[in-house]
Amino acid sequence: MSIARKTPTIQDVARFARVSTATVSRALSNPERVSEGTRERISDAVQATGYTLNQAGRSLRQRTSKTILVGLPDIRNSFFSTILDAIEREAALRGYGVLVCNRYSGPNPARRLGEYFLSHRADGLLLLDGSIDLDQLLELTGDPSAVPLVVACEEIPNAPFHTVKTDNPRAAAQATRHLIDLGHTRIGHIAGPAGNVLRQERLAGFMLAMDEAGLSVLPDWIFPGNFMMESGYAAALQYLAMANRPSAVFAANDETAIGFLSGLREQGLECPRDISVVGFDDLAVALHYSPPLTTVRQPREKLGQLAAQTLINILEGDAEANPLRIVLTSEMIVRSSTARHFPPPHS
Amino acid sequence: MSIARKTPTIQDVARFARVSTATVSRALSNPERVSEGTRERISDAVQATGYTLNQAGRSLRQRTSKTILVGLPDIRNSFFSTILDAIEREAALRGYGVLVCNRYSGPNPARRLGEYFLSHRADGLLLLDGSIDLDQLLELTGDPSAVPLVVACEEIPNAPFHTVKTDNPRAAAQATRHLIDLGHTRIGHIAGPAGNVLRQERLAGFMLAMDEAGLSVLPDWIFPGNFMMESGYAAALQYLAMANRPSAVFAANDETAIGFLSGLREQGLECPRDISVVGFDDLAVALHYSPPLTTVRQPREKLGQLAAQTLINILEGDAEANPLRIVLTSEMIVRSSTARHFPPPHS
DNA sequence: TTTGCCAGTGCAATCGATTGCATGAGTTTC
DNA sequence: GAAACTCATGCAATCGATTGCACTGGCAAA
Numbered sequence: 001m002s003i004a005r006k007t008p009t010i011q012d013v014a015r016f017a018r019v020s021t022a023t024v025s026r027a028l029s030n031p032e033r034v035s036e037g038t039r040e041r042i043s044d045a046v047q048a049t050g051y052t053l054n055q056a057g058r059s060l061r062q063r064t065s066k067t068i069l070v071g072l073p074d075i076r077n078s079f080f081s082t083i084l085d086a087i088e089r090e091a092a093l094r095g096y097g098v099l100v101c102n103r104y105s106g107p108n109p110a111r112r113l114g115e116y117f118l119s120h121r122a123d124g125l126l127l128l129d130g131s132i133d134l135d136q137l138l139e140l141t142g143d144p145s146a147v148p149l150v151v152a153c154e155e156i157p158n159a160p161f162h163t164v165k166t167d168n169p170r171a172a173a174q175a176t177r178h179l180i181d182l183g184h185t186r187i188g189h190i191a192g193p194a195g196n197v198l199r200q201e202r203l204a205g206f207m208l209a210m211d212e213a214g215l216s217v218l219p220d221w222i223f224p225g226n227f228m229m230e231s232g233y234a235a236a237l238q239y240l241a242m243a244n245r246p247s248a249v250f251a252a253n254d255e256t257a258i259g260f261l262s263g264l265r266e267q268g269l270e271c272p273r274d275i276s277v278v279g280f281d282d283l284a285v286a287l288h289y290s291p292p293l294t295t296v297r298q299p300r301e302k303l304g305q306l307a308a309q310t311l312i313n314i315l316e317g318d319a320e321a322n323p324l325r326i327v328l329t330s331e332m333i334v335r336s337s338t339a340r341h342f343p344p345p346h347s
Numbered sequence: 348m349s350i351a352r353k354t355p356t357i358q359d360v361a362r363f364a365r366v367s368t369a370t371v372s373r374a375l376s377n378p379e380r381v382s383e384g385t386r387e388r389i390s391d392a393v394q395a396t397g398y399t400l401n402q403a404g405r406s407l408r409q410r411t412s413k414t415i416l417v418g419l420p421d422i423r424n425s426f427f428s429t430i431l432d433a434i435e436r437e438a439a440l441r442g443y444g445v446l447v448c449n450r451y452s453g454p455n456p457a458r459r460l461g462e463y464f465l466s467h468r469a470d471g472l473l474l475l476d477g478s479i480d481l482d483q484l485l486e487l488t489g490d491p492s493a494v495p496l497v498v499a500c501e502e503i504p505n506a507p508f509h510t511v512k513t514d515n516p517r518a519a520a521q522a523t524r525h526l527i528d529l530g531h532t533r534i535g536h537i538a539g540p541a542g543n544v545l546r547q548e549r550l551a552g553f554m555l556a557m558d559e560a561g562l563s564v565l566p567d568w569i570f571p572g573n574f575m576m577e578s579g580y581a582a583a584l585q586y587l588a589m590a591n592r593p594s595a596v597f598a599a600n601d602e603t604a605i606g607f608l609s610g611l612r613e614q615g616l617e618c619p620r621d622i623s624v625v626g627f628d629d630l631a632v633a634l635h636y637s638p639p640l641t642t643v644r645q646p647r648e649k650l651g652q653l654a655a656q657t658l659i660n661i662l663e664g665d666a667e668a669n670p671l672r673i674v675l676t677s678e679m680i681v682r683s684s685t686a687r688h689f690p691p692p693h694s
Numbered sequence: 695t696t697t698g699c700c701a702g703t704g705c706a707a708t709c710g711a712t713t714g715c716a717t718g719a720g721t722t723t724c
Numbered sequence: 725g726a727a728a729c730t731c732a733t734g735c736a737a738t739c740g741a742t743t744g745c746a747c748t749g750g751c752a753a754a
Contacts, residue, residue, distance in 0.1 A: 007465060009740055020704045025742055035702060052465035056412065057740030059403035060709045067446075067468075075435070076631075081428040088422070088449050092459070097446050097468060099414075102435050112439070118354060118399035120710095121414075121444060229635045262635035284423075288576045288609035290637050356710055367734045372712055382732060404710030407739045467740095697754080704747080712738085722729075 008049040017045035028053075059120065067097040068311055069122035071113050073129040075102045077227075077255070079281050079300065080128055083153065086304025087126060094312050103129060110136035117147060124311045130154030130197045148314045152307035155197045162314065164307040164326045168198055171296045171330040172205025172250070173212075175278045178294070178332060179248040180213045183341040184276060188221035188246035190235045190256045196227075202252050202280065221246050229259035236263020247275060247341050254279035254286050254295055261289070261337070272339035282333055292335035299328050355396040364392035375400075406467065414444040415658055416469035418460050420476040422449045424574075424602070426628050426647065427475055430500065433651025434473060441659050450476060457483035464494060471658045477501030477544045495661045499654035502544045509661065511654040511673045515545055518643045518677040519552025519597070520559075522625045525641070525679060526595040527560045530688040531623060535568035535593035537582045537603045543574075549599050549627065568593050576606035583610020594622060594688050601626035601633050601642055608636070608684070619686035629680055639682035646675050 014021040019038055027034040027042040034042070045051075059065045068091055072080050088098045099122055103109045110133045116122040125147060134156055137147070150162045179187050189206045192199030203222070210217050220242065223235035232251060236259070239245060251257035257279035261271055271277055271291055279286060282297035310322050361368040366385055374381040374389040381389070392398075406412045415438055419427050435445045446469055450456045457480045463469040472494060481503055484494070497509045526534050536553045539546030550569070557564050567589065570582035579598060583606070586592060598604035604626035608618055618624055618638055626633060629644035657669050 007467075010742095011740075021741075022705080022743075023703060026703090029742085033702080038702080052462065054407070054740050055466040055468045056403050056406035057709090058742075060401070060407050060711090060740080061742045063709075065403065075432050076425055076429045078423055078425045078428065081425065082423045084447070085422050085449055088447055092448075097463070099444050100431070100435055100447055101439075102432055115399065116444070119402040120354075121402045229631060233635065258632060258635050262637060262639070265637045284576060285605060285632055288580065288605050290609060290612045292609070357712095358710075368711075369713075369735080370733060373733090376712085380732080385732080401710050404739090405712075407710080407741090408712045410739075695754100697752105699752080700750090702748085705745090707744090708742085709740105714735105714737090716735080717733085718731105719733105720729100720731085723727085724725105 007054070008051045009054065010051065012049045013042065013045045013051045016049055017041040063120065065097075065121055065123050066095060067099055067122045068124045068126055068308070068315075069099045069101055069113065069116045071101050071103065071109075071125060071127045071129055071132065073103050073131070075100065078283055078285075079253070079255075082300045083128060083304035083307075086301045087308045090305045090308035091312070094308075096312060103132075108136065110134075113137060124148035124150070124315050126307055126311050127151045127156075128153050130156050131195055132156070134159060148311060150307050150311040150314070152303055153198075157197065160324070162310050162322060162324055164303055164310060164328075166298045166303065166328045166330045168201035168330075169205035169208065171280070171298075171332075172202040173209040174205075174330075174332050175250050175280065175296050176206045176209035177213070178334065179250065179276060179278060179338065180209065180215065182248075182276065182338060183343075184246075184248040185215050185341075186221070186244075186246040186248070187215065187217070188223065188239070188249045189217075190223040190225040190232060190249060190251040190260060192252040193226040194224075199252065206250055218244070223249075225252055225256045227253050227255060229255045229262070232256035232259025232261075233263040234259075236260045236267075239264070240267050240269075245275075248277070248338070249275065250278045252280060254281045254283045254293060257293060257295070257337075258285070258289060271337050276338040276341065278338060286333075287335070289337075291337045294335045294338040295333050297331045297333050299330070302328060354401070355398045356401065357398065359396045360389065360392045360398045363396055364388040410467065412444075412468055412470050413442060414446055414469045415471045415473055415655070415662075416446045416448060416460065416463045418448050418450065418456075418472060418474045418476055418479065420450050420478070422447065425630055425632075426600070426602075427500075429647045430475060430651035430654075433648040434655045437652045437655035438659070441655075443659060450479075455483065457481075460484060471495035471497070471662050473654055473658050474498045474503075475500050477503050478542055479503070481506060495658060497654050497658040497661070499650055500545075504544065507671070509657050509669060509671055511650055511657060511675070513645045513650065513675045513677045515548035515677075516552035516555065518627070518645075518679075519549040520556040521552075521677075521679050522597050522627065522643050523553045523556035524560070525681065526597065526623060526625060526685065527556065527562065529595075529623065529685060530690075531593075531595040532562055532688075533568075533591075533593040533595070534562065534564070535570060535586070535596040536564075537570040537572040537579060537596060537598040537607060539599040540573040541571075546599065553597055565591070570596075572599055572603045574600050574602060576602045576609070579603035579606025579608075580610040581606075583607045583614075586611070587614050587616075592622075595624070595685070596622065597625045597627075599627060601628045601630045601640060604640060604642070604684070605632070605636060618684050623685040623688065625685060633680075634682070636684075638684045641682045641685040642680050644678045644680050646677070649675060 010021050010024050014024045027039050091098050114137050152164045155163050225231040257277050279293045279295035282295045286293035286295050313322050357368050357371050361371045374386050438445050461484050499511045502510050572578040604624050626640045626642035629642045633640035633642050660669050
């Protein structure tokens, strides 16, 4: 009572309740296999001793750690951290711990992820990053189906993994159409980082909508970007130097849009008077930016929750019960960074 | 080679190298205790079998999980997620995994944190939240010194825990003085959430600076807030309804400042023409907000890194080698949300 | 009555790695 | 040349929980 010399074990409980450890174990994990009387004695003994399970012992025997690993490209981005929040909440509900592994640590990210499995620290992997080097990961873990893996938000092309994401091409097209409907005909796009699936999908949606409207896109209206504010800012400089500027820009995400707007503002351009801008994600700050950002809201909480559910379902055996691909739909949020375009008097 | 039926264990390595498991274990963790020849044979055997440590086995025997638990008040806030990033990086460097526990999950957050220890899933706790119910935590874990604990950013008052934080009162006073130096005499403050240490410290710094300058603060110039954008927005409404408005406001953090500015802008007030605003934290978005935010930069990466180092040092035995309190200094970042105040022609 | 079944429980092996103690061979010291 | 010591290694117990198998007693079916 005074000094807890060591934490009580299942042996202590067994001794107290005058049963074997086997019975205690069963009483705790399969109560119906134990008679009412002993069950109560054991439950009292647990109370009295203050017993808690030692997860290491269980893990060793059951070859299961009750832990999932979340691999992120950049946890500092609030887009990801909101999803992580949802994942953590869902995992906690189902009794799982969440280990995080942020990609920017260490020379070989795939190796770091793989080691968590090989060392039996995590049972499954939830990847929020499609750009991981899959070969390296598989080399470590062998057979792809040997690693319970769910990819969320992004996607690993041509790989048979469970995936939870939103319909990016459709949403991008919708965002673009919003600008077209406002009368814009010269529309640019700040793209995502090269090699990223989302870059392709959002760019494709943009091009499709433009094409369907019979509008053409000049090559230098596609600005390079990497989803970070700085790249939006750089795009602004590029934009300002152009002779033949678009009247609207669809940015691949909110951060880029914000960087872009800040660059424009620095040079005296005003949104939406001089240019309309659409973002993507609906970060918390989008509502409070000035001007409040027109954007596409991804159901981030739902995304994280479904991804965690899928992974845990797989871990608990209903692998085939889960759809291989879950695609959620996004929602267009119109605020004040976009406005009707009136063509200049004479053109 | 074809199908990895199960992961190789230390037994497999021992068999392959024709030594005992004891020798393998020693060769891997205390190479100098094994002769050169066997060391090489074992190293070859590890290669050949593809052995990796089973952490559960080691944890059980050593009573150590090589994992730290990070308790956060809200991971979605990029202030915290940046710190988490730094923590994760440092932990990875020292061979530790990082479990996250976001406070908003579950009815009893202290209990959830405590259970990670009792179940031996984590060796130490890094708390980014001073408002945790310490009694509940201690009730679970017994003696305070029994839980290796480091508190970062915030602080648990009157408790003898290792703490890593910044000098909030000083920085708040500095921010306030910046406004005073610009000629403002009527200055308001949007406070942090009730019960939070940071609220007290930043408020105290603000009051001190005002006092030192011989300026008084009307009661309704202290707006309630909770560090979130919405509370800043609400403060703006309150501000706009006032007859006798301050000409400058020091917000307890950047998010509040942003919410406040967005509320003002909605009603046509312009910053810094009509009002000067200072934030706190220097989030990434502060630089790209419009106007770019004058704020106080906390060394977040350093904070996270030092907190992780301190905790791991404690775990590895040099508890007393670490200073109990580490206080880092913040830096004033002047941008465009603050401007010189010219008193109205007749007052 | 006998046989068979079932529910409830215990025994003991097991998961994989670590480590105190013992052993044996070789080396140093007086 | 004997005692003392060092070095490299092996043996076997140990960490805590789970689980296949075996046992017991009671009850139902034959």
